[in-house]
Amino acid sequence: MKRKFPLFLVFIFGILGIIPFLIPHPVVQNTDDFLRNNLLRILAAFALVLGLGSLLKVHMDKIKRKRQNWQYSWILIISFIISSIIGLFGGVAGTGPLPTSIGSFPFDIQTLYENIIVPLGSTMFALLAFFMASASYRAFRARSFEATLLLAASFIVMLGIIPFGDRISHHLPSLAQWIMNVPNVAGQRGILFGVALGTIATALKIILGIERAWLGGGE
Amino acid sequence: MSISTAPWVWISALLSIAILSFLYRDNPLYKFAEHLFIGVANGYAVTFYWHNILVPALFDPLFRQGKLLYIIPFIIGLLYFTRFIPKISWLVRIPIGITIGYYVGASIPASIQAYIIKQIQGTILTPYNFQTWNAGTMGVIWSVILFIGVLCTLSYFYFSKAHKGILGTTSRVGIIFVMIGFGAAFGYTVMARISLLIGRLQFLLGDWLGIIH
DSSP, X not given: OTTHXXXXXXXXXXXXXXXXXXXOOHHHHHHHHHIIIIIIHHHHHHHHHHHHHHHHHHHHHHHHTTOXXXXXXXXXXXXXXXXXXXXXXXXXXXXXXXXXXXXXXXXOHHHHIIIIIHHHHHHHHHHHHHHHHHHHHHHOOOOSHHHHHHHHHHHHHHHHHSHHHHHHXXXXXXXHHHHHHTHHHHHHHHHHHHHHHHHHHHHXXXXXXXXXXXXXXXX | OOOOOOHHHHHXXXXXXXXXXXXXXXXXXXXXXXXXXXXXXXXXXXXXXXXXXXXXXXXXXXIISOOGGGHHHHHHHHGGGGXXXXXXXXXXXXXXXXXXXXXXXXXXXXXXXXXXXXXXHHHSOOHHHHHTTOOTHHHHHHHHHHHHHHHHHHHHTOOXXXXXXXXXXXXXXXXXXXXXXXXXXXXXXXXXXXXXXXXXHHIIIIIITOSOX
């Protein structure tokens, strides 16, 4: 029961996921519409509980056991609680019952998003530019013909994108575009076929109950 | 030079600098910003799911409009909470099973359609594909190169036979296409990151310090 019933559900809902692509009848399409737009969306929202529960458990545990850098876990937990309260009771753009501004200083969830999440997220990704440059310096030594090709392709694409590339040669941007459109697409497309076949095989294994890793351990 | 007086600009700028300080080494400023980011981002996720999904798609129809059908997703959703009750924690497999089942089922025809049929349509040598390049007679040559490239790449990933003879030659050509593809993808990703970095520097030097306009 504990394993068979979930496996049965996977099979039934797997079939329900395939059918709408094959039968355009309104009954099938409306059922699919309800499943997609209501049931699965709601389940996705509830699934957040698992992620948050796990995150908070890890950090509470870190504080309790005073592990390395445990003090920062307080920052995470406190900022999570405060931003949740602001968002839940203050509304999306300060339209809820909780006041979300002091004078001309707003602190509604949209303001937090624009001034904390966006700058921190984009700076973190921007930081990767430095690490990619440092990694490529070590990895991109033209030790073989293939490595030289990789190096040359990335170099041409990088130069072709920036305005400076056009000053070096008028042909450089179009060469970069050609690399992106022809050899790049050919290589990526070959890989994509493999990815698609792998996806289909894994999906079938899950639906048929051959792949059961998602059930986790236990009975 | 006109430094911003807006408090949020200062907060954003100082947090951005805290993240950039990682370039020196892992330090308390970076750790503070990192944990703050995770905390606020999760708080935002809670708000987003509550205001945009749970209230309009579940609680309003169920409790305000009296649509009893919505009791089903509500109960199934609540089963996620059983994860924290060891005796009945297996019930969490029900919502997970429904979600996984539906999405893997839907991924089969979607993959066939988007990644196999459409990609084959774009690869085969047809007059339509020759013209899509807008390159005149060169379009034919680009299409042929693309066609050969895809076949050779596929032959490289065919591991059921030793890469000798013709298969050895085609797989060697295939790896050339794969390497150019990886190089191009790498170059493109680096440029996207550089673009983000330029955006952050523009914010710090422009919006915050007012040095550039």
